[in-house]
Amino acid sequence: METLMDQVRQRVVPIRRTGWTKTLVTLGYETEEEYLKSVIKQVVVGNSDGVKVSTSIMVYGPPGCGKSQLVDKAVKFHEKEHKQALDVVRLEGVYCFSLQDSVMEICNQIIDDDGAMLEGLGQDDSTPFDERLEGILYYLKNKLIETKKSLIIIIDGMEKFIDDSSQRLLYNLFDISANSAFSVPICIIGITTCVDILDSFEKRVRSRFSHRQINLIPKVEFPAYLGWATELLSLSNKKEWNLQVQSLLENKEVIKILRSLYEADRCIGQLKRLLYTATLMCDDTITPASIKDAYTQLFGMQCHVLMALDLPVSELVVLLGIFKKIQRSQQAWQPAEVFEIIKKPYASFQLRKDDFIKTIIKLQDMEIIVPVGGSHQNRCVSNLNESYYKCEISFVEFTEIWKTYPNLPSFFNEFL
Amino acid sequence: MDGSSSEDDGNTRKTVSRITKSALPSTPSKELRIVVEKYNGVTPVKVDHIESQEDEDEEDDRQGTDLEMDDESQEEEVPVEFSKTTASVVGRNTQMKQLNAVIPDRSIPSLPGAVFLWGAPATGKSITLDKVLEAKDVHVIKIHSSEILCGRRAFFETFVKQLVRHTNLTLAENFKCDSLRLLYTNVYNYLCEKSLRVVAVIEGAESLRGEHDDILRMLISLQDITQCQICTVLISRLPPGHFMPNILDHSIIPVYFPQYTMEELNLIIVKQILSSGSSGSISSGSCEFFVTMIVSMFYYICRDLRKLSRLAIGHWDSFQKMIETSEEVNLTRLWKKLEPQMKAQFFQLNSSITAINSGSRKDQENANKTLEMPTNAKYLLIASYVATHNPPSSDKRFFVKSKISKVKKSRLAVKTDTNTKPTMRSFELNRLQAIFGSIQSYCDDKAMNKNRNISFMTLLTSLCQNKLIQHLGEDSCGNHKYKCLLDFDTVLEISRSVNFELNSYLYRLL
Numbered sequence: 001m002e003t004l005m006d007q008v009r010q011r012v013v014p015i016r017r018t019g020w021t022k023t024l025v026t027l028g029y030e031t032e033e034e035y036l037k038s039v040i041k042q043v044v045v046g047n048s049d050g051v052k053v054s055t056s057i058m059v060y061g062p063p064g065c066g067k068s069q070l071v072d073k074a075v076k077f078h079e080k081e082h083k084q085a086l087d088v089v090r091l092e093g094v095y096c097f098s099l100q101d102s103v104m105e106i107c108n109q110i111i112d113d114d115g116a117m118l119e120g121l122g123q124d125d126s127t128p129f130d131e132r133l134e135g136i137l138y139y140l141k142n143k144l145i146e147t148k149k150s151l152i153i154i155i156d157g158m159e160k161f162i163d164d165s166s167q168r169l170l171y172n173l174f175d176i177s178a179n180s181a182f183s184v185p186i187c188i189i190g191i192t193t194c195v196d197i198l199d200s201f202e203k204r205v206r207s208r209f210s211h212r213q214i215n216l217i218p219k220v221e222f223p224a225y226l227g228w229a230t231e232l233l234s235l236s237n238k239k240e241w242n243l244q245v246q247s248l249l250e251n252k253e254v255i256k257i258l259r260s261l262y263e264a265d266r267c268i269g270q271l272k273r274l275l276y277t278a279t280l281m282c283d284d285t286i287t288p289a290s291i292k293d294a295y296t297q298l299f300g301m302q303c304h305v306l307m308a309l310d311l312p313v314s315e316l317v318v319l320l321g322i323f324k325k326i327q328r329s330q331q332a333w334q335p336a337e338v339f340e341i342i343k344k345p346y347a348s349f350q351l352r353k354d355d356f357i358k359t360i361i362k363l364q365d366m367e368i369i370v371p372v373g374g375s376h377q378n379r380c381v382s383n384l385n386e387s388y389y390k391c392e393i394s395f396v397e398f399t400e401i402w403k404t405y406p407n408l409p410s411f412f413n414e415f416l
Numbered sequence: 417m418d419g420s421s422s423e424d425d426g427n428t429r430k431t432v433s434r435i436t437k438s439a440l441p442s443t444p445s446k447e448l449r450i451v452v453e454k455y456n457g458v459t460p461v462k463v464d465h466i467e468s469q470e471d472e473d474e475e476d477d478r479q480g481t482d483l484e485m486d487d488e489s490q491e492e493e494v495p496v497e498f499s500k501t502t503a504s505v506v507g508r509n510t511q512m513k514q515l516n517a518v519i520p521d522r523s524i525p526s527l528p529g530a531v532f533l534w535g536a537p538a539t540g541k542s543i544t545l546d547k548v549l550e551a552k553d554v555h556v557i558k559i560h561s562s563e564i565l566c567g568r569r570a571f572f573e574t575f576v577k578q579l580v581r582h583t584n585l586t587l588a589e590n591f592k593c594d595s596l597r598l599l600y601t602n603v604y605n606y607l608c609e610k611s612l613r614v615v616a617v618i619e620g621a622e623s624l625r626g627e628h629d630d631i632l633r634m635l636i637s638l639q640d641i642t643q644c645q646i647c648t649v650l651i652s653r654l655p656p657g658h659f660m661p662n663i664l665d666h667s668i669i670p671v672y673f674p675q676y677t678m679e680e681l682n683l684i685i686v687k688q689i690l691s692s693g694s695s696g697s698i699s700s701g702s703c704e705f706f707v708t709m710i711v712s713m714f715y716y717i718c719r720d721l722r723k724l725s726r727l728a729i730g731h732w733d734s735f736q737k738m739i740e741t742s743e744e745v746n747l748t749r750l751w752k753k754l755e756p757q758m759k760a761q762f763f764q765l766n767s768s769i770t771a772i773n774s775g776s777r778k779d780q781e782n783a784n785k786t787l788e789m790p791t792n793a794k795y796l797l798i799a800s801y802v803a804t805h806n807p808p809s810s811d812k813r814f815f816v817k818s819k820i821s822k823v824k825k826s827r828l829a830v831k832t833d834t835n836t837k838p839t840m841r842s843f844e845l846n847r848l849q850a851i852f853g854s855i856q857s858y859c860d861d862k863a864m865n866k867n868r869n870i871s872f873m874t875l876l877t878s879l880c881q882n883k884l885i886q887h888l889g890e891d892s893c894g895n896h897k898y899k900c901l902l903d904f905d906t907v908l909e910i911s912r913s914v915n916f917e918l919n920s921y922l923y924r925l926l
Contacts, residue, residue: 009517010526092641094634095596105597156641269667276528277669280517281510297670303655310536310675313716336903349717350759367658 004241005279008286012232012275027066027268028224032214036074036189039212043187044078044086044150052150052185058158058198058209059191061216064269067191070216071154075189078152086150093157099165103136106153110143141176144184151186158192162200170205218266225262225271226255232275233286244285251288257295264299274298304393307366308401313409314349316401317342318359320415322369322391323398332372332388335360345411360389368392506687507680508544514671515548519647522553522613527647528669529639534652534659535673538721541651542619544673549615555579557616561624568631569594576602579614596634600641607644614646621650622659636668675719681711685725689732705747706735713755714762723765731758794910795859796875798918799852800885800900801907803843806923811847814921815854842888842897848876859914 039057046052061067075088089109096102144151153173155161161170176184190197190209198206220228226249233245248254261274277294278286308319321342325333339346339356346356363369369389393401402408402416505512511533518531533541549556557578564571572593579602593599607614616635618624624632635648652659656670676684685707690700710728718724731754738750789797806814849872879885880898888897900907911918919925 005517006520006524006526009520010524013526013528092600092637094630094637094641095600098595101595101597108601273667273669280514280669297672301655301657301670301672303657306672306674307536307655310539310719312719314718350763351717355763367654 003284004235004238005282005284007235008233009276009279011235012272012279027069028219029066029070029216032216033070033074036070036214037077040074040078040152040187043152043185044082054184054186055212056188056190056208057212057214059189059214059216060195060197061193062218062265062267063193064265064267065216065218066268067193067216068156070214071189071191075152075154084149086152087147088152088154090154090156093155093160099133099169102161102166102169103133103140107136107140110140110147110151137172137176141184144176151184152189153186154189154191156191158190159194159197161190162197167202167205170201170208174204174208218268220266222259222262225266226258228268228271229258229275232272248286248288248291253288254291257291261295261299302397302400304368304397305400305404307368308393308397309405314346314351314355315359315362316405316408317345317349318356318363319368319393319398319401320345320412323393324415326391327395332390334388345409345415348411364389505540505544505547506683507676508540508673511540511544511671511673512548515545518669518671519548519552519554519615525645527613527639527645529667530636530648530650530669532650532652532656532659532668532670533673534655534670536675537653539673539675541673545617545649545651554613554615557614558619559617560619561621564624564628564631568628571631572596572599575599575616576606579603579606579612596630599634600638603638603646604642604644607642607646612645614644615649616646617649617651619651621652622654625659640667676721678711678715681715681719681721681724682707684721685711685728688725689729692729702739702747703732706732706751709751710758713758718762723762727758727762727765730761789910790875791859791914792856793875793879794914795856796848796852796872796879797884797900797902798907798911798914798916799848799855800843800879800898801902802855802918802921803848803851803898804841804900806921807841808843808847810923811851815851842899844895844897846895848898855916859916 036057036059039055042053042055044052059067059071078086079088087110089106091102091105096105161167170188173186173188176186188208195215198209201209230245230249233248234242249258257274258271261270264270274291274294277298278291281290281293308316311319318338321338322333324341325338335357339353360369364371369391372388372390402412515531518528520526533545535541557575559571559575559578563574569592572595573591576591576593576599593602606612616638618635621632632650636650638648639646656668682704686700686704689703689707707728710731711724714724714727735750735754738753739747742750802814852872876885876898880887884900884902886899886901888899890896908918
């Protein structure tokens with residue numbers, strides 16, 4: 001049974017490249033898209049003289065702004081028209097950041113039907129990869145010439161390719177494309193979130209990308225942003241639902257939340273994430289409260305406060321001691337000093353110093369307190385007392401904890 | 417003792433539950449579960465924690481046999497998992513609802529890329545997820561991040577093997593998966609061929625951070641790069657902000673599990689006791705009373721379900737016996753009788769969790785160990801402590817006349833500054849030697865002991881090896897620097913045993 005809410009969730013689920021088949025929202029990147037298409041066209045169809053030219057282009061943008069979608073759209077557009085004339089290879093920064101991995105991945109994607117040949121070249125581990133590399137590249141070259149197709153290489157997560165071995169891959173690819181003896185036009189499309197990526201590349205690679213760049217910045221005004229939200233939540237041919245959505249997005253609270261999200265991050269990815277989380281909390285209608293909850297859950301969570309509220313009172317006393325300690329001086333402190341401060345209330349729980357040390361270890365495991373100065377390397381029986389710590393909780397959060405902890409014992413007030 | 421009975425009950429219940437589970441064809445996930453041990457094998461403290469539970473649990477070291485995936489290795493006996501057999505998860509309704517929505521039925525293609533469950537240990541993260549997954553038509557890959565200790569290759573191969581077991585495919589003879597790329601290729605191939613819907617659960621995900629960031633990144637974006645129906649669920653005790661400030665992924669959905677409230681703890685433990693079937697003729701009312709008393713007694717000190725439930729289950733039998741044998745009708749009075757014993761056991765339980773540096777018995781042992789040292793080693797330790805905690809400029813005051821029996825406080829008291837923070841300094845070898853010499857001569861004179869030929873360096877090296885003194889390396893002039901790692905109490909103990917008045921030789925106590 002597919003409920004209404006399920007349909008909505010399908011529209012807002014925050015996965016990448018949902019735009020592969022159909023676009024839900026127009027992001028306003030038409031100019032960029034046309035430009036990218038024209039660049040790819042030079043490789044696939046040819047420039048004004050009908051000659052296919054190798055080229056490369058870099059696409060920048062903050063995470064979740066639609067980079068991959070843009071590239072995919074442009075590539076899909078050409079793939080539809082010139083199916084026979086091009087091959088698309090997609091390299092992902094998350095898993096193929098070494099030269100070996102990327103070369104093997106390219107081979108895999110180009111020659112998927114020719115498994116036997118590949119096995120002879122690549123899967124044999126007896127010889128080191130560097131020796132086999134030449135053979136593989138030669139083979140790859142021949143294969144490309146044979147197919148007489150243009151090659152589009154999409155490198156997603158380009159920032160992972162900046163180390164030496166990955167740059168060798170790029171050299172080799174440029175070699176293949178630049179050599180006029182073989183006519184293999186290659187278009188390398190780099191996608192990255194890192195705007196100064198070109199500085200990390202060597203000169204030779206840098207010069208290839210320096211002339212063609214697309215910088216995607218969501219240039220959306222707030223009304224249009226609200227329009228995105230409406231569009232994402234609305235369902236075609238469900239009038240009643242759409243009216244509900246309309247009234248939801250006219251709610252002042254909701255507008256306020258969306259406004260603050262808009263000021264922080266204008267990308268569509270973040271908006272989708274918010275709406276999706278909101279849909280998880282309700283069954284049939286989205287209420288303003290659920291949007292608010294979702295916003296808290298995603299962005300407004302004071303993690304330290306929540307973690308502290310989970311602690312039993314005896315451990316909260318230790319936190320109190322730490323608080324008093326850092327209130328006096330902001331320097332790193334030793335557990336023994338904290339123990340001196342809270343000795344009396346701690347004894348009222350019938351707990352001893354051992355239990356105190358245990359709590360310190362627990363807090364350290366929760367990463368609420370962090371050892372400083374490399375003292376944690378020598379963690380052993382005797383030096384836990386002597387190592388220095390710093391606290392990760394800020395004063396604002398401490399105040400919040402004392403305010404919200406239920407049934408705080410009375411001696412806390414004396415201390416505070 | 418009491419643990420054995422509850423353990424047997426646990427086992428029988430587990431078998432029953434497994435039979436019912438395997439009878440359902442739609443939930444093959446349980447059969448392929450890899451051992452999930454609730455522990456992080458990284459810190460020594462946690463290892464102790466496991467050992468302390470071993471008398472109750474049959475948890476043995478299964479890390480090595482994980483790849484075999486025997487049926488026997490599926491049992492989980494960590495106390496928190498007891499409630500696995502109960503129908504619903506107490507106090508986790510919101511989370512359950514959210515997770516149910518996150519993982520929809522097969523017909524609806526809206527599986528998010530990554531979900532992040534977080535909360536304190538023993539707050540029902542795994543069990544809630546298991547409950548949700550049981551009812552859904554998805555394949556489950558479950559892997560604990562500590563398996564990375566067997567190596568990356570083993571981790572990847574286990575991942576793929578679990579995936580393949582769900583299908584009828586078999587792995588090639590020379591199957592090998594030692595890089596992220598091969599992991600991707602394998603996962604992609606199987607997902608495409610079978611159009612599977614997969615949920616990959618990574619428990620204890622926080623230990624994958626740091627060195628294995630790339631694996632985490634890959635797992636989180638697995639759906640993005642394969643464009644298949646796969647969802648990664650990370651289970652962690654750290655909040656998302658701590659967990660990965662540098663992996664801020666835009667598709668990850670956090671779900672928070674707060675600590676149980678007192679009422680919820682009561683409910684869960686009562687359920688556990690009743691479902692273990694040992695309640696006999698005693699009414700459930702008295703059981704509730706018993707549990708409520710335990711929880712309310714220790715709630716201020718401990719909120720860990722594991723400890724509380726173990727305590728309750730361990731003492732339930734004796735409480736039952738008391739009800740049966742004694743004439744007393746008032747439960748409160750009966751409770752009073754049991755209370756001291758219970759408290760003692762609780763503190764023992766509490767201490768045994770981190771046996772390191774704790775437990776009165778341990779401390780004594782530790783003290784004895786240091787007291788059994790040769791006298792010269794004691795002198796050296798005292799000297800190093802003094803050298804570490806006194807500024808070098810004060811040495812003259814304390815030690816310039818080595819036979820001083822009275823420190824001239826009157827002269828020094830002028831300069832005392834009570835607010836100065838005790839600082840630790842490293843010291844050089846010759847300074848240590850000088851202080852050592854004066855302490856030795858002072859104490860030996862007292863004890864009429866004239867034996868002074870010792871090999872200073874041998875002693876120092878052995879103390880360094882025992883981590884009582886730390887060698888900090890050389891400075892630019894080639895002087896070796898050292899630091900004392902002992903705390904004040906221990907050194908005081910040592911100095912007492914050789915009749916050395918440590919307190920009058922510490923600058924900060926002047």
